[in-house]
Amino acid sequence: MIYKPLLTTLLIISGIMARAQAPVKNLDYYLGQAKSSSPVLKDFENQRRTAGIDSLIVRATAKPQVTGSGTGLYAPVIRGYGYDEVLTNGQALEAMLNVNYDLLNKKRINNQLEGIKIQSDSVKYASQLSLFDLNRSVIDQYITAFASQQQVDFNREVVSLLDREEKLLKTLTRSNIYKQSEYLTFLVTLQQQQLSLKQAELQFKNDYATLNYLAGVADTAQAKLAEPELQNAVFTGEKSFFTRRFELDSLKNTNLKNAIDLNYKPKLGVYANGGYNSSLVLQPYKNFGASVGFTFSVPIYDGHQRKMQYDKLALSSNTVAGYRDFFTRQQSQQINLIRQQIKQTDALFGKINEQIRFSKxxxxxxxxxxxxGDLRVSDFIIAINNYLSAQNLLRQTNINRLKLINQFNYWNR
Structure with missing residues (x-):
């Protein structure tokens, strides 16, 4: 029992030294790790590159298309049985080189390219939104882990304080200045704080492991977390990032409408071919040749399908407008609510600091x-508990403020 306070002090000192030697990692480190290790962000990047390849494919279709083809036929007639030679010629051989070119495809190609650009912008938006969501989760968990780290440090400070007083109280108890019961009461308080320290250390390990998991950090060595530095909650009043998705939906509908209109435009194409085409019956060595031609088509009547497709796009546009208006109202209410909560939280710090100063x-x-020996031990314990409560309230209020700023910065884009 005599060596227990000494052992506790040594453990506290060794723990402090271990934490002092631990590497320091800040919030930017975890945000960078989360971004580089996210498979979702890599997927979006590959989708954007795919859209770039799609645009090259569309441009390639605008050029003349050259194909080679060949067919062969032999239809024997045995003892009068077989295909009609008037239809089959008995045998045929064809080897052709064909060139096709659509003369009126420029607007269609441009509309397809515009559709691919809108798709690429949509992927870019989804990628940025995914990054914002990832950052919000990592920042929130970093704040939680940092709060757990602060709790461990404060509990160590309290245990160190109580340990020093326990040594003195033991001496005073042996001198009959304090009763044995008062010393035991104080000792129970010390043991409770030692247990709270162990619980705080376990909680920090769990929160720290969760932070590494979210950020994709495989290193299990525990590091010291630097205090998170977040931008102050200042309302920009600029155009919201989140409404960009509704603009993209509107652009998609416009692109689809243009595609519908282009389907009802005349189509004109030219073609040319050359090669060998023979029935192998009469002078087959002379059956080399070439031909040119054109194709033209214009839609006349399809049962008013064009109007029906317009009606579908109109319904889609109404849906987009409804979602946009609803989201705008919700976002404004969310930002105003968080601003109010931050303001109310800031108003608490003065009173809490004053309470801490009096308690200390x-x-x-x-x-x-x-x-x-002029104070009851129970009064000293009450003073310590009041100090603990005030410090815990200060840390919790500060953590809540940081989380509110994180939420505000997420929605204020």
Whole structure:
């Protein structure tokens, strides 16, 4: 029992030294790790590159298309049985080189390219939104882990304080200045704080492991977390990032409408071919040749399908407008609510700091009285508990403020 306070002090000192030697990692480190290791962001990047390849494919279709083809036929007639030679010629051989070119495809190609650009912009938006969501989750967990780290540091400070007072109280108890029961009461308080320290260390390990998991960090070595530095919650009043998706939906509908219109435009194409085409019956060595031609088509009547497709796009546009208006109202309410919560939280710091100052001053006074035996141990314990409550309230209020700023910065884009 005599060596227990000494052992506790050594453990506290060793823990402090271990944390002092631990590497320091800040919020930017975890945000960078999360971004580089996210398979979702890599997937979006590959989708954007795919859209770039699609645009090249569309441009290639605008050029003349050259194909080669060949067919062969042999239809024997045995003892009068077989295909009609008037239809089959008995045998045929064809080898052709064909060139086709659509003369009126420029607007269609441009509309397809515009559709691919809208698709690429949509992927870019989804990628940025995914990054914002990832950052919000990592920042929120970083704040939680940092709060757990602060709790561990504060509990160590309290245990160190109580350990020093326990040594003095033991001496005073042996001198009959304090009763044995009062010493045991204080000792129970010390043991409770030691247990709270162990629980805080376990909680920090769990929160720290969760942070590494979210950020994709495989390193299991525990590091010291730097205080998170977040931008102050300032309302920009600029155009919201989140409404960009509704603009993209509107652009998609416009692109689809243009595609519908282009389907009802005349189509004109030219073609040319050359090669060998023979029935192998009469002078087959002379059956080399070439031909040119054109194709033209114009839609006349299809049962008013064009109007029906317009009606579908109109319904889609109404849906987009409804979602946009609803989201705009919700976002404005969300931002105003968070701003109000931040303002109310900031108003608490003055009162909490004042309470901490009084509680700390009371502990200092009570500690002096405890040294002279002019204070009941229970009063000293009450003072310590008040100090603990005030410090915990300050940390929790600060953590809540950081999380509110994180939420505000997410929606204020």
């Amino acid at each position: 001053g009371l502990i200092d006074v009570d500690s002096k009285l405890l040294h002279t």
